[in-house]
Amino acid sequence: MYDFDFLDNVRTRSPCGMPENATGTGIFKTKLITGSKISITWHMAFPHGGGFRIQILHGNGTILHELTPTNNTNPWYSISNSTIQSYLATLPSGFTCDHCIIRLTRNAKEWSTPSGPYIFWSCADVEVNNFQCNQLNCYHGGSIASNCNSASAVCSCPNNQFSGDRCQYMNECETYADCNNNGLCVTINQDYYYPLKQCFCSAGFYGYKCSKTSNLTVVMPNDVSSYSYTKLDNSSEIWYKILSATNEVEVIHKTLSTSWVGLGWRPQGLKASCQFFPPGAAPCLISGPESAVGEGGNQPEGNSESTSKPEGGAESTAQPEGNAGSTAQPEGNAESTAKPEGEGGSSESGGAAGNLVTHAMDCTDMVIGSARGNMFRLFDYYSRDRSTPRMDSYFGGEDSITAAVGSESNGYTTLRWRKQLTAEGTTDHTIQDEVLDVIYAYGQKYPYSHQFPSGLHNSHRLTNYYNDDELKYHGYQNRGRKSLNFFGDSKLVTNTCSGSWKTGCTGNSCSNNLQWNIYNDGTVHFTMSAVTDKWIGLGISNDHKMAKTDAIVGWVGKVAPVITDRYISSYAPPPVDAVSNVNLLEGSKLNGTTTLKFYRPINTSDSQDISLHGCHYFIFAIGGQYTDSNFAISKHASTPFITSRKICIDVNQCSKSYSPLGIDIMTSTPCSGSWGTRCLNGQCASNLRWNVYNDGTVHFQMSADTDKWLAMGISVDKKMPSSDAIVGWISQGTAKLRDRFLKGYFIPAVDAITNVDLINGSLINGITTLNFKRAMNTSDSQNDVSLHGCHYFFLGTGGSYDDNNLDIGVHPQTPAVAKIPMCLYASRCTQFSPPGTGAAGTIFTLIHLVIAVLSVLISSIF
Structure with a gap:
């Protein structure tokens, strides 16, 4: 099994959300002694409230035994402590099976509805019998003595990087030498999220155990004029450029964070069938849940817990004292509403395979890293869904990072890396001269940001559940999404009294265009066009976020072109302003392209208008349906474009720019x-x-x-x-x-x-x-x-x-x-x-x- 940590009862099939032998390498069964005590451990990226439940299932999914206390009124254990990640269970006396399943389920109580609980599940294949201790299996090359004691059977591990009574836990390093003398061995994780110890590399080295040489040794060059720049949010920014000679992209990612930092991308228009990967995992994707949460039901904000995974085993099977896998995902949606986008009750697979991917994390190529002082670690990742992104090597792919360096200073983590433009496998996406869907995220710390109350409320782990560089849930605030062309924003041109901005470009062909002219009568005239028959919109923002943004939205209806003045106060479609200060000049729909010409005073008396004087980000959005009769609009169909820099307007410099309107x-x-x-x-x-x-x-x-x-x-x-x-x-x-x-x-x-x-x-x-x-x-x-x-x-x-x-x-x-x-x-x-x-x-x-x-x-x- 693959130990993805977002296997739920809405999108995946019972009993485990993952088929047997999903990896195609056979079913690995952990041998357990009848009636023995087993320590079951797991990792959680997000502590949902509601408790957990551990059961023994028949191979066909039938429940055979409950291993946690339960009653008719409440089957969930440890409701009052949602941060527990281990349980000492006793196997039933006299119970044996050749192939059965130990299943962990967690109740995401805050997302449940009257139609049923919202649960995550994780499974391990086991064999229970009256084994002698020397018949038990060990992991990672461990062995057990022939004269062992069945009451306390413990495997001998090949070296001190492995631990646990079956050698099921594996650290990346124990000493400086384990990092090839090119880095430090740093203790990062807690709560059974292995490896707890990881190599952080010195400048000039990168990769697993710092085994690769990097020709990048300076984190932030003195001159970044050759790079394009995009501000992701008020805490995160990137510089990037294409290295044509070596067919690489270079990115500098700077974030106000002392935790992990991630950046991801995928082609626009990607189909949901991309989630039929790995192929062995696809059969458990469904179009309906076992205990169905209703279509309109709230869905989880972050990921839950992973399936348990025997370190070094061929597939995922929960182990006694075993690891549950990994962690939080950059949810990636900056315009999320109370229900995170794409997390409705509908499936992401099956009949939806021909539809577009619904969530920002689906099928995304990623680079994730962290730093401590002048030491860093950074790897090539892949995000299949809302599960924690996993290194490409986990899926059998190759790490295509070609150079990297990083540091943490004054609260900022800065990562600089290069990557091949051409994809080398399913876990990579080729970077071409076109707009990509881009996501970013970085780790959170207390005070954390959860969209809805979680199990951390009133918990003794309130302040230390999210530690530096633990790849857990990033929180509601520390993530976002963009539309970005890594080949640069050269199509943004600004002059003193005019400018133009082209987006949605493939090479020199662009589907969206915005032009503006500033006139001495105190107005700005705009022309915006897009290849669409939906609404199109211009946003004016002080901080490039959707909230508190002035918006001008229009379309060409059946009768006439329409322009509306609006104000975005939240992440819901904005209503029309009571007073309109936007004047439509012309509108047309020709050969599939909608064009609107309009003007607006630089300053108005309306508190719901942002003054155009000064410097602002421009946002270009494409709908979305519209209704001619009441001017209602639906959400934008794709991620809006945002200028990489602020656009500055000063009418005082345009005294000789005369308005064409007279x-x-x-x-x-x-x-x-x-x-x-x-x-x-x-x-x-x-x-x-x-x-x-x-x-x-x-x-x-x-x-x-x-x-x-x-x-x-x-x-x-x-x-x-x-x-x-x-x-x-x-x-x-x-x-x-x-x-x-x-x-x-x-x-x-x-x-x-x-x-x-x-x-x-x-x-x-x-x-x-x-x-x-x-x-x-x-x-x-x-x-x-x-x-x-x-x-x-x-x-x-x-x-x-x-x-x-x-x-x-x-x-x-x-x-x-x-x-x-x-x-x-x-x-x-x-x-x-x-x-x-x-x-x-x-x-x-x-x-x-x-x-x-x-x-x-x-x-x-x-």
């Missing part, structure tokens, strides 16, 4: 007015003019630089829903105009009753102009807004149109909205009679234009 020019009196949008040098992108006449009508002229449809809206609250709309276009020299009503954020239908009269229209030199009139008040109270009083006007342009059924397409740009309401009062306009409406067509008289100038308002579009 200004709005507005004139208004009770009887007339005009409004030009996005005006530059006297030329406006669109125009609206109006006159109020004594016959109770308002005459309008709207024009824009477009050959698509053109529309004006009338709203009481600046919002699209419940707005009156008048939409028209010029087709083959003929003007078309229709009265419509906006009931929501979708294309408005034509009113059953039309209260708009077309006067004339033209399309000249690309400018569409429509002249029309409408009564101040109409009898259509359902679909017409009264023009009397004060209203906000909209101006929008399409969008395609259909002459036959009068359908219109979505507007590619956000309609302009007047910043102030326009107030019309027919009672004040009794002296103005409507003009003639002949072929000459103008409806605006000179006197109205003169009166209009009496009140001129020039305001920024912002």
Whole structure:
């Protein structure tokens, strides 16, 4: 058996979570004497509350005997002390078996649900009989004397690196000489987590027992300008570069920690079938649990305890006084919610094999190391699932580290290493010029961070359960995940008043793009695009974490592009801000690529906006579903990208950077007015003019630089829903105009009753102009807004149109909205009679234009 330490009753089959002979080298059975006392030991990476249970099972999984005290109300032992890791059991008198199983199960009480307990299990194959002591088996080359005493049979071990009554425990070293005189033998672990003593190497040496020579001897070079840099979190950072000449990657990993430090990676888009490794272990992966925790049930935060493993045995079988295996895993999810991502009740195998891997640790190549002063140890690891990562050699692979050095100073552990880019086996992933899923973690100490209460609460081991460099659970805080290309973040370009950032790159081809320009009007204009039909989002963060991040999320829906202003206060999908300070300019979905153009003021009065002034990390995320009707969004589908350095914005340095949007020019009196949008040098992108006449009508002229449809809206609250709309276009020299009503954020239908009269229209030199009139008040109270009083006007342009059924397409740009309401009062306009409406067509008289100038308002579009 493989002694993985995350074998549970949700993802693996009863009775043990691991098939017999999983290694393919035969079933190794430990021989035990009938009625004898056996000391059963195990290691725990995470002390779940709930107690443990030890049983003897038949080879087919049937329970034969309970070795721990149990009763009908509670089958679990030692509930009050969750840190116990040994138990002296007595085998039943007269009981024999040729092949039975000793099984340890632990109850993760904090993760149980009403549908059943959440348990971890670990097994050992044994043979129980009336053996003579000289018939018992020893491990690691140990032997037992022919004149032994059956009451206290003890094996003689080949050297002092092995211990235990069957030589089942093995240390890496006992003296300096065991480390090839190239390092120190340091006592690290406790609680039966062997090897308790390990070699820490001097600079210039690395590997098992410091047996390899390293050409890296300096931990942190004076000049790191040739490296790319990524801040992982406030305590951990990496520098990295590709050594093309030797086909290697070099990484410097510095962390504020005196415990172990790990970094891992895997290709994006990896399938869950990667967990069918090792092949012999795959048959015990299931799609449903034995004592099923419900689909929505909480799942364990960290890993539990390992299966017991006879050191040096061909497969995993729990030994009397045997080792339970290894430890905590970097859970790897920085955006985890109350239920760690991927830890739902569904299986990671079986029918899910064609799906993507669900957890950050699944099928991940890793490098894990630790340091004491100027001495260090570092190895190539593989993480199959949420079990503790194991050295590549455990799976029959090769350690592909080519050089390493490390140190611990002033509370910081720094590891520098090189590794071959090309994978040499299943336990390695090739590093190519593409974005990888990257995880990191480092060991925790008291005060520890557990997401939910564990067995350590009120324990006598409260302060010393997690010791330096013990590869146990890292805690909820000391881990995270990134999307990273080890070939560098050269695709991040920053200038004084502009910048660009490309992510999701394979070579020079990038699927995601962000561009920004800073203008002297106090705004930043963004263009973001991604190869997706889901939502896309930009985050602005002070510390590159998702919490307390300003977010701008948008998509191109069925009707129109959408942009929303949000604030991320936790790890849940963020709600839309009560006040939006983001303005959509344009949106499109073309050839599978969603593109959104928008702008935001550098400073706003909204406490849920982060000022863009100064330096911040940018975050690029891709959804995730969206709902057009209520702007709800689901979680991002992949790990968001985060800039490797902060992006700095200072509008004071951009005084000569002029906004392309221009200004709005507005004139208004009770009887007339005009409004030009996005005006530059006297030329406006669109125009609206109006006159109020004594016959109770308002005459309008709207024009824009477009050959698509053109529309004006009338709203009481600046919002699209419940707005009156008048939409028209010029087709083959003929003007078309229709009265419509906006009931929501979708294309408005034509009113059953039309209260708009077309006067004339033209399309000249690309400018569409429509002249029309409408009564101040109409009898259509359902679909017409009264023009009397004060209203906000909209101006929008399409969008395609259909002459036959009068359908219109979505507007590619956000309609302009007047910043102030326009107030019309027919009672004040009794002296103005409507003009003639002949072929000459103008409806605006000179006197109205003169009166209009009496009140001129020039305001920024912002």
